[in-house]
Amino acid sequence: MKKIRLIIGREIKSKLRNKTFLIMTVLAPLLITGFLAFIIQLSQSDNTNQLVMVIDDSKLFKDKLKGNDYISLSYSNLKLEDAVEQFTDKGYSCLLWISPNIIQGGAGATKLYFRKTPGFAFQTFIKDQMEKIIYENKLKSNNIDPNIISNSKQVVKLILEKVNDKGKPEEQSSFETFGFLTGALMFTFILMYGMMVFRSVMEEKTNRIVEVIISSVKPFQLMLGKILGVAILGLIQFVIMGIITFSLTTVLSTIFLKDISGQLKAFKQQQELVKLQGSNANFSQLEKFDDKLEVFELLEKINKINFFEVFICFILYFLGGYLFYSSIMAAIGSAVDSESDSQQFITPVTLPLMIGYLISMKTILDPDSSLVFWASVIPFTSPIVMMSRITNGVPLWELIFSLASLFASFFVTTWLAAKIYRTGILMYGKKTTWKEIAKWLFYK
Amino acid sequence: MADILQINKVSKNYSRYVALNDVSINVPEKSIFGLLGPNGAGKTSLIRIINQITGPDIGEVLYKGEKLGTKHIEQIGYLPEERGLYKKMSVVDQVLYLAQLKGLSKAEARKRMLYWFEKFEMQDWWKKKIEELSKGMQQKVQFIVTIIHNPELIILDEPFSGFDPINTQLIKDEILDLKKNGATVIFSTHNMGSVEELCDSIALINKSQKILDGTVKNIRNTFRSNTFKVSFKGSIIGFTNALWTGAEILIKQTEEDIHTLTIKLLNNYTSNQLLESVLSNHQIISLNEIIPSMNDIFILKVNQGNESKVLQNNETK
Numbered sequence A: 001m002k003k004i005r006l007i008i009g010r011e012i013k014s015k016l017r018n019k020t021f022l023i024m025t026v027l028a029p030l031l032i033t034g035f036l037a038f039i040i041q042l043s044q045s046d047n048t049n050q051l052v053m054v055i056d057d058s059k060l061f062k063d064k065l066k067g068n069d070y071i072s073l074s075y076s077n078l079k080l081e082d083a084v085e086q087f088t089d090k091g092y093s094c095l096l097w098i099s100p101n102i103i104q105g106g107a108g109a110t111k112l113y114f115r116k117t118p119g120f121a122f123q124t125f126i127k128d129q130m131e132k133i134i135y136e137n138k139l140k141s142n143n144i145d146p147n148i149i150s151n152s153k154q155v156v157k158l159i160l161e162k163v164n165d166k167g168k169p170e171e172q173s174s175f176e177t178f179g180f181l182t183g184a185l186m187f188t189f190i191l192m193y194g195m196m197v198f199r200s201v202m203e204e205k206t207n208r209i210v211e212v213i214i215s216s217v218k219p220f221q222l223m224l225g226k227i228l229g230v231a232i233l234g235l236i237q238f239v240i241m242g243i244i245t246f247s248l249t250t251v252l253s254t255i256f257l258k259d260i261s262g263q264l265k266a267f268k269q270q271q272e273l274v275k276l277q278g279s280n281a282n283f284s285q286l287e288k289f290d291d292k293l294e295v296f297e298l299l300e301k302i303n304k305i306n307f308f309e310v311f312i313c314f315i316l317y318f319l320g321g322y323l324f325y326s327s328i329m330a331a332i333g334s335a336v337d338s339e340s341d342s343q344q345f346i347t348p349v350t351l352p353l354m355i356g357y358l359i360s361m362k363t364i365l366d367p368d369s370s371l372v373f374w375a376s377v378i379p380f381t382s383p384i385v386m387m388s389r390i391t392n393g394v395p396l397w398e399l400i401f402s403l404a405s406l407f408a409s410f411f412v413t414t415w416l417a418a419k420i421y422r423t424g425i426l427m428y429g430k431k432t433t434w435k436e437i438a439k440w441l442f443y444k
Numbered sequence B: 001m002a003d004i005l006q007i008n009k010v011s012k013n014y015s016r017y018v019a020l021n022d023v024s025i026n027v028p029e030k031s032i033f034g035l036l037g038p039n040g041a042g043k044t045s046l047i048r049i050i051n052q053i054t055g056p057d058i059g060e061v062l063y064k065g066e067k068l069g070t071k072h073i074e075q076i077g078y079l080p081e082e083r084g085l086y087k088k089m090s091v092v093d094q095v096l097y098l099a100q101l102k103g104l105s106k107a108e109a110r111k112r113m114l115y116w117f118e119k120f121e122m123q124d125w126w127k128k129k130i131e132e133l134s135k136g137m138q139q140k141v142q143f144i145v146t147i148i149h150n151p152e153l154i155i156l157d158e159p160f161s162g163f164d165p166i167n168t169q170l171i172k173d174e175i176l177d178l179k180k181n182g183a184t185v186i187f188s189t190h191n192m193g194s195v196e197e198l199c200d201s202i203a204l205i206n207k208s209q210k211i212l213d214g215t216v217k218n219i220r221n222t223f224r225s226n227t228f229k230v231s232f233k234g235s236i237i238g239f240t241n242a243l244w245t246g247a248e249i250l251i252k253q254t255e256e257d258i259h260t261l262t263i264k265l266l267n268n269y270t271s272n273q274l275l276e277s278v279l280s281n282h283q284i285i286s287l288n289e290i291i292p293s294m295n296d297i298f299i300l301k302v303n304q305g306n307e308s309k310v311l312q313n314n315e316t317k
Helices: A001-017 A019-043 A080-086 A122-139 A146-152 A176-206 A211-212 A219-256 A260-281 A290-304 A305-333 A339-365 A370-373 A383-394 A395-426 A435-438 B043-050 B072-075 B091-101 B106-121 B134-148 B166-180 B193-198 B216-222 B236-246 B269-277 B294-316
Strands: A050-056 A069-073 A096-097 A111-115 B003-014 B017-028 B032-036 B058-061 B077-078 B153-157 B184-188 B201-206 B209-215 B227-233 B245-253 B258-265 B284-289
Touching: A001 A019, A001 B091, A069 A122, A069 A339, A069 B294, A080 A096, A080 B216, A080 B284, A111 A122, A122 B201, A146 B245, A176 A211, A176 A339, A176 B216, A211 A305, A211 B091, A219 A395, A219 B284, A260 A290, A260 B091, A305 A383, A305 A435, A305 B017, A305 B032, A339 A370, A339 B134, A370 A383, A370 B017, A383 A395, A395 A435, A395 B269, B003 B043, B003 B184, B017 B032, B017 B043, B017 B058, B017 B184, B017 B201, B032 B043, B032 B153, B032 B166, B032 B193, B043 B153, B043 B184, B072 B077, B077 B134, B091 B134, B106 B134, B134 B166, B134 B284, B166 B184, B166 B193, B193 B294, B201 B216, B209 B216, B209 B258, B216 B269, B227 B269, B236 B245, B269 B284
Parallel strands: A050 A069, A050 A096, B017 B209, B032 B184, B032 B201, B077 B153, B153 B184
Antiparallel strands: A096 A111, B003 B017, B003 B058, B201 B209, B227 B258, B227 B284, B245 B258
């Protein structure tokens, strides 16, 4: 036991001293949160002030095409040629020119002149409004009241309500995208740490240090120490990454999502009011939030996730899945002499992981299918698929069954891997084949 | 002297390949024992069995009369032929780690490490990583790692490969010192010169079987063929006539007026009789018995083995 502790210690120390490992630990959360922040930033509206000179030769848009808080339009009667020369001198950031025959369509009917490239949001804002104005204009010219059209539109919203066998509603959060994300993370981590074990075993073999070590400890102890060492290292890395990600996202969300959560509060208050007042309610207050509904829904879903449960399951499945795969990785690592030979052995091992990853995509479409069920119980795929299901509410017995079979098969793979490992680490110069490895299982 | 190691009728197979076939060897305590044999003879397999890296299929190994077991691991030090250390680990960390794996406490390991570092004049480079050291330096570290836990039995597989003559001498002296301090050294090598110089007894393995063992002195004596080298001044015809049927001349050499003959004495003819018969007419300069070197014996025995195999094969055909 003391020797296994020594081996674990060395494994952890050697990786902690590795600069790439440390950089990765800090950099990965930074990248993740940075990416999130970037996406949030993109979805936020463009806040750059734009002062736009408009030359409307079609005379359709005057007083209909309007600005907003950041964009102000001013109509001018200048000739286009003069305006192009003068608009910057007059303090405008852009010049919008609308041709007289815009209603007939065609390319080049409108032009936006600029010195500094205007943002995408600004362009969409102008374009959408103009399209709406033309649309209404065309309806009118055909004697159709635009109000009839807009009143005929009805949004249908499906409300999902899961019930148990007594017909009582069952609390559940169904957030498939999140499940898919945790599944993908699980895939990455199992593969990453499995490869770490693989490299560490191969390094000892190619360095030839292994013969010195197994004259002091049993090969099984060495393999186990290595696997456990990397597992502990992985957990340490999780905790560090978790803390960094959590604190960064907290900071970011307070900065970026402050407006939105305030709005969500207001929306909920209005919703309550409407519920209380019934059909007499003033719906216009609610309609104000129409364009924010999707964001609200997302936030609601995130709030419903039981992060504690997800975290515990993630740790358990990571440990189980990692132990299951890393012992196989250790066995293969012992069988190869060089990195270049390793690919043919690694691919078949990572294949089930890949399949698990693909099945976890199916979880989004069809979470209760039997394929998804079995894949979340069979140890080869269960860590990934179960993690992708976890936010859909998995019955406890399924969780226990799946975890039990995962940990039980870990003992089987470790036992088999030890047999291969024992022989493999001392085999040099021979090109290893799967047949050869199968033979090692039966050596005394 | 008691035997530290008794290897009794050990056989080992790897699927269809026979690595060891019914090998029995006794290693006397506090001696230096040479384990000899051509490449692929089964030496490494035997060494791995002694180190408990693998177990024998048939037969048993006794350590001081007890069945070899886990508790003996800490009594054995092993230097494999293919040297290996962690390339990215510092010398100090490496030595401490491997010493602790052999059961030393950290403090004790550090104390002994300092002793050896001083002895081998290595203090300047202990913070260095192994990959930054020269091959000779790496070998020294490896040697220290092998003996740092004061093992009773030290197994050295080709200990001199990679050393320059100065460091080779250093290691040789160290091996003799270890023996003086009560350790037993098993050492496997192709360098027959060092066998004669260091070993008390040997075993020769060829084609997975032991073909020869005993003390170096006894073995060389049994391989004596009554061959002498005699140098003299005077008539060579008179000399050969005087020998008459007592000896067969193998090689004749003449340099200026000194003749040197290599002769094999026949029919119980002794070297004293030879001298008596030629002393009156010839001036004898030297007379030496030719005792075969371990190198000759090695080649002779291994070739014999190979020939007999060929013969057997022909017969079975």
